Amino acid sequence: MTDTYDPTRTAVLLVDPYNDFLSEGGKIWPAVRQVATDVGLLDNLRAVVAAGRRAELRIAFVPHRRWQEGDYEDWDHPNPTQRLVQERHSFARGTWGGEFHQDLQPADGDVIVQEHWAQSGFANTDLDFRLKQHGITHVIVIGLLANTCIESTSRYAMELGYHVTLVRDATAAFMPEMMHAAHELNGPTYAHTITTTTELLRTLENGDH
Template identity: 55%
Template sequence: MDSLGPVYPPGHTALLLVDPYNDFLSEGGKFWPRLADVAGAVDLLANLRRIRQAIRCARWPLFFVPHHRAMPNDFDRWQHPTPWQQVTSQAQAFGKNSWGGQWHPHFMPEPGDTVAKEHWGANGFVGTDLDLLLKQQRISHVVVVGVIANTCIETTARHASELGYHVTLVTDATAALSHDAMFYAHEVNGPTYAHALLTTREFLARVPFTTDP
């Protein structure tokens, strides 16, 4: 952990927004009822909006890190699909060409944003072009937000650390299916690999706002 707090070098810091789908973040989404308690407790949606606005003002790049959009029988020929893959497949969560698999209306890619290839498991790097895309933009520091804290956020952020990136977790800009899962993701596991764990307020205090045209 950084003893004096993280420093984010201009031009080399990016926000990774993981899985901002309707099925996770919108009323009527398949997993929203299970996320809503924790999301409400940390003010997830408002914090994500604040962070996105701040990084736009600071002109930091935004990378979308999307989960595979489900189709029927995705895992029929897989030898060892994970329990989570089986659950999401049975529910057809973030279904391809479905409302649930569309971006939440407040978190849609805009011109200049980068959308990585979809990840099949919990890791935004495995089987995708995320590492290549980050390196092509000379990114060394990543700030990871989105859902779910103890699955895709933790796995993607841990892998980023293994690849040599400086990793920041914004602890109230994510959510999990239970408060216990949030606790272990941030209080137990996060400090073993993340270089900084900040609240939204703490993170925004380190983002250099600009009003330049």
């Protein structure tokens, strides 16, 4: 891995680290459990965030809209994912499922971005503005789901001129085929680097930043 990550210019974007996605008892956990377990998702998310903090990278939490009563009911054309959120009340505001996982909590100095309504953490939020105010040019995108919010956020980042790193095993999806599409078919069309947690940690810990 030849990329370097200047701590003054690099942010880890942690997308949707909710209990509903990551914890036993979460509404969506059963759908991601197999892939998440196979790749060691939670351990890798913990490791990337911890390594990012040690390397003094900026950590940005990029959360999905927390569902609340009335969401999408009077919308002209909510998308299929929003219809599912409306049906199952994913990440409901004020509930355990809508809280960040206990091991992935914001720390002093982290950026907490406005909640995104659809799949991109940039669209209709302050993410781009906040990153630019900190001089960020490189983003390492981790979290959920590989083929929806991670891909959409990362594509948008590329379009805005950011250097994008995907981490294969610091994300998950409902099926292995979705992971394959995210990293083998679609990722190479927009990501500057596609790596693993082990490779990324080696780069950060070797001081290549």
